[in-house]
Amino acid sequence: MTETTSPTRPVFIVSDGTAITAETLAHAILAQFDLSYQQTRLPFVNTVEKALDTARRINSVEKERGVRPIIFTTFVDPDVMRCFNEHVSGHIIDLFRKFVGPLETELGMKSAHSIGRTHRIRDDEKYNRRIAAIDYTLQHDDGQTNRGLDEADVILVGVSRSGKTPTSLFLAMQFGLKVANYPLIPEDFDRGTLPEALQPLRSKLFGLSIKPERLSEIRNERRPGSRYASIENCRQEIFDAESLMQREGIRWLNSTTKSIEEISATIMSELGLEKLHTV
């Protein structure tokens, strides 16, 4: 990596759809560079007129700042794309076109050229499954209820504030999985066994642990200076939780330096849930 003092680059993400997919990949590509950038997402550029307006808007930013913008695009409509490309000035990264042509040849079929297919509700069943997964996950957050626990695809366990809720919601939202999460509390450690409701569901269990220092930090934001947040208590709870999980043969990971995406991908991989369509 080279140290640079170059000016902040304007980055535009332009699409005739939501531009959310484009943004995700743009983000992944830019993460490979030690670059200072300012990003603007411009969704729903779905007519030739809007394409022209958008191109002019981007050009004016280039003029004003004197830096060439980087422009990620995912246009489906070829006329809109052509108009945009003709009028805009900058480094264009076209995330669709490059792959769609060769894929047409490979598959021996034409692509649809219709806008908004990515995040359009194409399949009511899949969509309903996603909404049902979110509902289920909210209802089964933090051990709220044992009703229907056996319907879960995954049951996350771990001490309070170890990252169970955000991970559960991500798995539901991104993959349509029904995720319950269940706190491990001092009573469980005293008893030395899993909560009874979880015992028949061992194959669905996955544990989250975390470094005591980080846990104490997180808990202190919620309840500053409490015993709950103290480093001693965090150390004890984590020691107890990890011992319990080890004894019960529950797979677990340490979430401290991992993103929600990494935690989620690891869980799916460990529980053999990879072979599912994204919703």
Place this chain on the structure above:
Amino acid sequence: MTETTSPTRPVFIVSDGTAITAETLAHAILAQFDLSYQQTRLPFVNTVEKALDTARRINSVEKERGVRPIIFTTFVDPDVMRCFNEHVSGHIIDLFRKFVGPLETELGMKSAHSIGRTHRIRDDEKYNRRIAAIDYTLQHDDGQTNRGLDEADVILVGVSRSGKTPTSLFLAMQFGLKVANYPLIPEDFDRGTLPEALQPLRSKLFGLSIKPERLSEIRNERRPGSRYASIENCRQEIFDAESLMQREGIRWLNSTTKSIEEISATIMSELGLEKLHTV
């Protein structure tokens, strides 16, 4: 679009990271085709040995089924990528390499070639903001509390089951926005004004509406045969809610045929929240 009777294509998404980004774009690209496919995500292929194993696994699927697989990849490590590409057979769509090279030239810097930068916790502040947004959004779901309502980036309003909760959670998860949501209920319609707590926060309000038929369907899944779910009641509530929003000058959209991503992108665009970094 051509009608085809071709066999289901195996699709593999392979990455040395979570493969979540790759999956999103693969999904977007494949949505352009009228293709029957079965998808498997293979994350954390981060050594030459794993690359070789993965290539063999994919090759055996090709042999077994007699159909050439489509393989989306986002390898950051060039050695792993080289090994995989050399040994695998199929139509490879390399989502990174094609863009990273030209971008190195454009930026006059080398890319990092380090794995897991995309969803790695690189920036604790951003990560904490995302977690805080999810916490906030859960605490302010369904009008649970008015405390801290003025801290919201967005406040969604609408009748029960119009899609407020999933949209709120998506905005928090994907964009780190603090989103409150507030149900519009018969008492509000009788009074004919917004709930008092919302009145000073008008600029943050956005409404969701939905077709009565669809609302009735959704509500019937929760409470079959109830007055709450009846088409007459749904019609009335939606008429009242739309009238109220119109009168109060609240921007709103009809969520019936829209995905969570489309609704979210529209809201951000309407409220001028585009110029934010994705978390």
